[in-house]
Amino acid sequence: MLELLLCSMITIFPDYLYRRYVQGKRLGREITFYSVWFELRWGIIACLMLTVGLITMIFYFHPSTSTATLFYRTVPIVPETTGRVAEVNFNLSAPVKKGDVIFRLDNSKQQAALETARRKIAEADAALNAAQADVLKAEGQIIEAKGSYQQASDELDVKRELQRRNPGIVPQRDIEKLEVALAGRQGGVDAANASKQSAVIRATALLPAEKASAEAALAEAQVDLDKTFIRAGFDGRVEQFLLRPGDVVNPMIRSAGVLIPEGAGRRALSAGFDQIEAQVMKVGMVAEATCISKPWTIIPMVITNVQDYIAAGQFRGGEQLLEAQATVRPGTILVFMEPLYQGGLEGVTPGSSCVVNAYTSNHDVIEAKETGAFKRFALHAVDATGIVHAMLLRIQALVLPIKTLVLSGH
Numbered sequence: 001m002l003e004l005l006l007c008s009m010i011t012i013f014p015d016y017l018y019r020r021y022v023q024g025k026r027l028g029r030e031i032t033f034y035s036v037w038f039e040l041r042w043g044i045i046a047c048l049m050l051t052v053g054l055i056t057m058i059f060y061f062h063p064s065t066s067t068a069t070l071f072y073r074t075v076p077i078v079p080e081t082t083g084r085v086a087e088v089n090f091n092l093s094a095p096v097k098k099g100d101v102i103f104r105l106d107n108s109k110q111q112a113a114l115e116t117a118r119r120k121i122a123e124a125d126a127a128l129n130a131a132q133a134d135v136l137k138a139e140g141q142i143i144e145a146k147g148s149y150q151q152a153s154d155e156l157d158v159k160r161e162l163q164r165r166n167p168g169i170v171p172q173r174d175i176e177k178l179e180v181a182l183a184g185r186q187g188g189v190d191a192a193n194a195s196k197q198s199a200v201i202r203a204t205a206l207l208p209a210e211k212a213s214a215e216a217a218l219a220e221a222q223v224d225l226d227k228t229f230i231r232a233g234f235d236g237r238v239e240q241f242l243l244r245p246g247d248v249v250n251p252m253i254r255s256a257g258v259l260i261p262e263g264a265g266r267r268a269l270s271a272g273f274d275q276i277e278a279q280v281m282k283v284g285m286v287a288e289a290t291c292i293s294k295p296w297t298i299i300p301m302v303i304t305n306v307q308d309y310i311a312a313g314q315f316r317g318g319e320q321l322l323e324a325q326a327t328v329r330p331g332t333i334l335v336f337m338e339p340l341y342q343g344g345l346e347g348v349t350p351g352s353s354c355v356v357n358a359y360t361s362n363h364d365v366i367e368a369k370e371t372g373a374f375k376r377f378a379l380h381a382v383d384a385t386g387i388v389h390a391m392l393l394r395i396q397a398l399v400l401p402i403k404t405l406v407l408s409g410h
Helices: 001-007 012-020 041-061 108-165 172-226 363-367 373-384 384-404
Strands: 064-069 075-077 084-086 094-096 101-105 227-230 235-241 258-262 269-273 287-290 294-306 333-339 354-357
Touching: 001 012, 001 041, 012 041, 041 384, 064 384, 094 227, 108 172, 269 354, 287 384, 294 384, 363 373, 373 384
Parallel strands: none
Antiparallel strands: 064 269, 064 354, 075 258, 084 101, 094 235, 101 227, 235 258, 269 333, 287 294, 287 354, 294 333
8 A cells, every 4th residue: 555655646647637737637527436536547557567676575575474484492391211200399480500300210229229339339349358368378378388409309308418428328219209209399389379360360350340330330329310300401491391200201102391492582683585585585685673571672683594495395215206296375584683673672572573673774886887777767766765665664663553453353
């Protein structure tokens, strides 16, 4: 309607002035309700053509959409293991801090496994102390075996010396017995050394490895126990948290509730524009938004990102061929916008629906020296028509509460 009124001021109105003051025709006489079309046909046709062209230019270069939403991320509260709830620390809706225990699963099995792992470590420590005592015992046995060997060796040397000085004084059988005893004593020394080596290996390698395995089992049991305490990974708020002690939760089937990060939905506004605007939407474009949750307010925005893909065209590989007719509704160009000024989205409830206008600016092209006069004039006209869309947005902001509360049929 606004575009039609503007166009009529430079088409129908001049046509009427020409008929009235040049041709002398008057309303109610020559120009009647039945003769309006014939008398003002040139102005009416020009007005309609100009209105259609103006509307097309405005909506193309200054696109608008009502599918804009403050999307926010929600994180399901899901345990890593299946279990029965033993303790719940929060109600239906409550703020949480990072690290707070939201609820706890029954962990009697995990605590038993943790205690078993602790006992294994204590057992390994006791065995290590015993092994160190075995090393000391083996060292004593080595000393004893070496003493016995030395005693037998000395006695054999004496017998041999006597036999050398006075042959026949010592029976040959005694010397042979001493040689056999000396060999046995050498075997005792070797056995004592082997026993010490075995005790040392047990004390320095085997038992420390068993203790390390027990400590690893203790760490694993502690991790399993920690998994029964479901904590908040960040500051936020739990919503619709209906979990109660005795409920069974399963990470694959049932989540415990929803955790909303702090500040979610208060940074960027996501809007879907028609595909025909793909060549117009650029990063850095200025935009304006008005949201239902904050009526009568225009929020200056700036486009920070334009998604390169249209979601309606995505598909997953499977056993069926893609049918193009399955995509009934054409997708939109997803655009992300942030407030031009800090705190611009304060008071806007996350998830709120908004109406957004984006404005094309050709200032750099107009200021360029290589731009011709006609092109400059055309670009000036394009930029100037943005005020029409800005006025329409403000009219929408004014009537939005009335449309929502009165005309929606509630």
